[in-house]
Amino acid sequence: MTMNSSGGRRKPPTIHDVAREAGVSRGTVSRVLNGGHYVSPAAHEAVNAAIRKTGYVVNRHARSLITGRSDSVGFLLTEPQERFFEDPNFNVLLRGCTQALAAHDIPLLLMLAGTEGERRRITRYITAGHVDGVLLVSSHSGDPIAEQLRAADVPLVACGKPIGLGSRVSYVAADDRDGAREMVRHLLSLGRRRVGVVTGPLDTPGGVERLAGYREVLAEAGMEADERLVVSGDYSRVSGELGAERLLAQAPDMDAVFVASDLMAQGVLTALERAGRRVPQDVAVGGFDDSPAALATRPELTTIRQPWDRISSEMVRVLLAQIGGEEAAAVILPTELVKREST
Amino acid sequence: MTMNSSGGRRKPPTIHDVAREAGVSRGTVSRVLNGGHYVSPAAHEAVNAAIRKTGYVVNRHARSLITGRSDSVGFLLTEPQERFFEDPNFNVLLRGCTQALAAHDIPLLLMLAGTEGERRRITRYITAGHVDGVLLVSSHSGDPIAEQLRAADVPLVACGKPIGLGSRVSYVAADDRDGAREMVRHLLSLGRRRVGVVTGPLDTPGGVERLAGYREVLAEAGMEADERLVVSGDYSRVSGELGAERLLAQAPDMDAVFVASDLMAQGVLTALERAGRRVPQDVAVGGFDDSPAALATRPELTTIRQPWDRISSEMVRVLLAQIGGEEAAAVILPTELVKREST
DNA sequence: ACACCGTGTGTGCACGCTCCCAATCATCCG
DNA sequence: CGGATGATTGGGAGCGTGCACACACGGTGT
Structure with a gap:
């Protein structure tokens, strides 16, 4: 690892220098660099030694110029x-x-x-x-x-x-839909019967799919759809807050909410606390993402982990x-x- | 803007194509590309038109190869x-x-x-x-x-x-030190006299400087240093929680805390709430960063904004x-x- | 008339690399 | 033993660009 340790920036070694050092041609060095096929063990060894000795690093610009790829x-x-x-x-x-x-x-x-x-x-x-x-x-x-x-x-x-x-x-x-299904099933399994939802923006897949999962599970459970239990947010904290307020106004008997993101769920918790509802006693809250925000809330948030x-x-x-x-x-x-x- | 709109990827135009299209030499095109000095208005115009027509974009790899810079x-x-x-x-x-x-x-x-x-x-x-x-x-x-x-x-x-x-x-x-000074002065101006601090890691400038600012202001106010009011964290939320617990144990009469980051301040608020201290009535809390976390807490956090x-x-x-x-x-x-x- | 200048233009070269082809050599098959 | 095969190697070509240089031109000063 004898590097070019004298101060200042001098020209870095090229494939040519490596070839000379190893006593082979540029072509052979290039072959070693790109997989090492059709190179004798002896040459392979010599080239590697020369690379270590010179501290050679391939010039990606030169490579890209010829290959047409940028490798980025x-x-x-x-x-x-x-x-x-x-x-x-x-x-x-x-x-x-x-x-x-x-x-x-x-x-x-x-x-x-x-x-x-x-x-x-x-x-x-x-x-x-x-x-x-x-x-x-x-x-x-x-x-x-x-x-x-x-x-x-x-x-x-x-x-x-x-x-x-x-x-x-x-x-x-x-699997947004399946995650939503699992959460809503979880809420139902706790005995909740008036489950609201704060969706994401409905021009995003997360918004659409998570809502679909929610609806599916309720339908499968034989509960009739109640649009007063459905509001949309934009994934932001404040939109969760506003959404929860609307839900409480439209459906005061709500006993659970599925919120399509943890950040919005933060806002929902804020609104519920302000409204005097205890979580989870009065209203159970389920988030989505398992982001760090889920641990920052009080109480800590039940949520759906996405495998990021x-x-x-x-x-x-x-x-x-x-x-x-x-x-x-x-x-x-x-x-x-x-x-x-x-x- | 007549682009190469037929599907599939074909070779992009080069400086050569532009030169031919404009009826000038490669050198002139290159000069236009790099500042346009020593180029006649007519040639300048012709080259620009040719660039638009061909959809030419400079090949940065080729440029980098010759200039030695990567432009990244x-x-x-x-x-x-x-x-x-x-x-x-x-x-x-x-x-x-x-x-x-x-x-x-x-x-x-x-x-x-x-x-x-x-x-x-x-x-x-x-x-x-x-x-x-x-x-x-x-x-x-x-x-x-x-x-x-x-x-x-x-x-x-x-x-x-x-x-x-x-x-x-x-x-x-x-200006970490000055920001800390301002916060501590603010806390003193509210009448607080037992001001604690949760510092950042003391091998970071933020950790060192903010603590220094804290100490300076207390000294200037003629208050004697009390090491029971000083604990260190690592900028994480949990370290704020632990720090606050230690402070409460060491100095139960503490009426304010300066916390060296908003994230740690979140943890401090958690710990204070658990200990039954009201914020800001019993203990005033000041953060540092003005991160989004500062708005997520209840109560919202007074903090020092860094001009990111x-x-x-x-x-x-x-x-x-x-x-x-x-x-x-x-x-x-x-x-x-x-x-x-x-x- | 000459040399001289600054502006504007074209051309060879090199940047460092990969690809391709020819050359070499050992080995193998018939 | 001739030729074919395959492994291994060397070296030329060229990728697209900026730069140095040579050169052309019109104007200015002597």
Whole structure:
């Protein structure tokens, strides 16, 4: 590991230097670098020794220039800023993706497409081939950028099922519907009979599917649908607060609420406390996500855990496969009920 | 904007295609791309038209190969994972940096150096020149990676004053000490006389400086130091909870606490509630950060706002200046007291 | 008339790498 | 033993760009 330790920045060693040091040709070094096929053990050894000695690191720009690949992927966020801040899931997802990519030595480029101008700039950047593929986080439907990328044949994996795009886009999602079903079944199993719901935005898959799961279970239990028990939020804390107030006004006899996100559930708890309802005695509250917020509430929140670690690793796996030429694919992962104090 | 709209991926246009289309040489196109000096208005116009017509986008790999720059920067996180999740400041910082860089058309590469192996891999990646500079988020002292990068002459800007590295490293920080002073003065102005503190880790600048500010103000007010009023946390919620319990045990007459982060303040509120102390009537609580957590608590938290948007834009500004050849610099930005319900 | 300047333009070269093809050599088959 | 096969190696070509240089041109000063 004799590095170039004298101060200052001098030119880094090239494949040429390694070849000279090892007494072989550039071609042989390149072959060692790319899998080592058709290289004699002796040459292989010599090249590796030379790499260690010179401290050589491949110049990715030169490589990309010839291969046409960039060996990097973009992590694209088209959400409005606020969600990015408030939603702890993004953190977990971002970290998971970064790590999964790091295992393949692929850097992650973070891209935020908030405004229209940024959207255009980023589309241009991506379609110019500066990244090999895109991990897309954009739950809202009709996202124009996804459509453009798909049209440009850019390998793409969405987090959550994209509504709106009829065409084949890969995605990885938790089983929202089944998670909702499990939570509502749990609430019913506690003897609750007037179960309300605060949904997510109904132009997001999470919003639609979790509501569907709620309705299914109630129907299966033979309970008739009561629209006074259904309100919509936007996943934000305050919208949970407002939603709970509306529910209490419309259906004062409510004895449980299924809230489609932990953050909204925080708001629901606030509103219930203000209204003098005890949780879980008077009203049981179930969240969704198992975000850190679920532990920050009092009482701690019963919730549905989404397997974010697996979601991120699957997103990366599917994306890399697609970059490698495979077809688009959909992956749906199971959720898990986490019982705490609020039910 | 006649793009290559037929499906499938074909070779993107090169500078050569643009030159042919515009009826000029590659050199002229290159000059237009890089500032447009020494180019006649007619040629300038023709080139721009040709760029629009062909949908040309510069190939950054080819450019990087010749210039030696990568036109990208790394955002390096050496914190252990947990902090990354829990601390909402990272989000704001990350977003701010990404946007500030986007204004210069510079992509941000997210790098997580949690384990020793990752640390080595990333150091290698960076020192190989794959990024032009690094935005470093690592409050703990004695971070070996910072030392290595500095030794390799990699442009570097830290978030928060790095302790430990004696050498000149650029950094941008909020005025921790002054913010702490302001909060403690505020608590004293409310008539509180037994003011406790839950510090951050004392190997971080935030931990040290905020404690120093606390001590200074108490000394200036002529109050004698009482070590029973001082405990340390690690910025996590639970450490705030434990810290408050210790304070209550050591100094039951405490009538105010300055907590060095909002997250820990959340824990402090939990512990105070459990102990039957009313906030702010019995004990006033002041946080630090003005993170979203400050609004999630009941009562809402009085806190010190750190100017994260300015911190991130300054970090980018200083880094780009340094990449451009300027000297290392330190920037300290003022904080602001945000009064809410907890004091 | 000459040299000189600054502006504007075209062209060869190099950046570091992968790919491809030809050359070499040992081995094997008929 | 001739030729075919396969493993291994070397080296040329070229990826798309910026840079250095040479050159053309019109105007200015001598």
